[in-house]
Amino acid sequence: MTADPQRPAPGTRMTFRWRKWDGSPHWRHDCYYLGSDDWGDWFGQPAGSHSSRPGRDVVIDHPDVTLLPPSGDYALTMNAPPHSTRVYIDIAWDVRWSEEGEPTGIDMDLDVVDHAHRGVYIDDRDEWDEHRAAYGYPLDIVERLEKLAVDLERRVTAHEAPFDAATAAHWFGVLAALPREPEVPAVDHARPFVGLRPTPPAC
Template sequence: MTDASSSASRPEIGQRVRFRWRKWNGGVHWEHDCVYLGSDRWGDWVGQPAGWVSERPGRQMVTRQACVMLLPPGGEYAYTRNADPNRTQIYIDLAWDVGWRDGEPVGVDMDLDVVKHTERGIYIDDRDEWDEHRVAYGYPLDIVARLEALAVDIEQKVRAGVAPFDEATPAHWLSRLEALHL
């Protein structure tokens, strides 16, 4: 994995950025209008106030509640914590090369997701897409093994409420996002 985070400096706190996801084959995936919030020991945080746009080819959505996203230095996932009353409280995209390029967050979506939903509980999602794409896109076997193990590890940490997957850590960043009055 290249370290995308080392190739560019961070934007100023409060600066708008566009988080650009791609698929392994280079295809465009989700893009999110965000704002840079800062960093802590877990990594860099961006936020998306209610009313901002997320889109991918063929679909656009406007956020109903704010959310914050953590980009940890390892680049193997992006953690999203949605504000209440969103039923999907936590959504963690397993990824490759999440980091910064030209002052904006980027990453390669690797299909597997760890989700915490108020009704469905905590689970690993999109295994069918993972199985399809790891063959179609030719994911290297070492990456497959690493991300499958990481998904299980993150799922356990979410169940245990271990930081940064606890309540207090993202609450701090949601408060910082709200204080920007965007």
């Protein structure tokens, strides 16, 4: 990915906002923009950062870094050791920069996980089956994301970049070098999503 003058400066604090297909709020992660590479844009959460969704607010114990790829159909999160989940990929739609200049996307239920004890697997298939009927996911998107989940499962198992330890280690280094720690944020589940529609990402 080439440099983009519209990107914020590395170290800029922001919020990664997720929503469901019907527009309802989902997870929000307070994070820092770290920069970009050939795989896309990277964000990080130092230990002590907040993540929340309606009814749940957590403080993370281990640093993590998240990749927003240009395809816009998943977000890769890698947790620092000794976290038991090395890789957590949210299968998604319309993952991109919002009009407000922050990362956002639609959570599409399926996840690809690399767990220390369970290995690599596709999670939340039951939620996927329930929501694709309840929300009326378009068939072409269903087919695309199901194939994507299987392909990502293969790539994570093979430790291909950017799912490898070396790529994560670089961005954990960038995160560790940030000059300041995050402040405790105010939880804001009611903030509306501006100008966001479930449109296909640029591929």
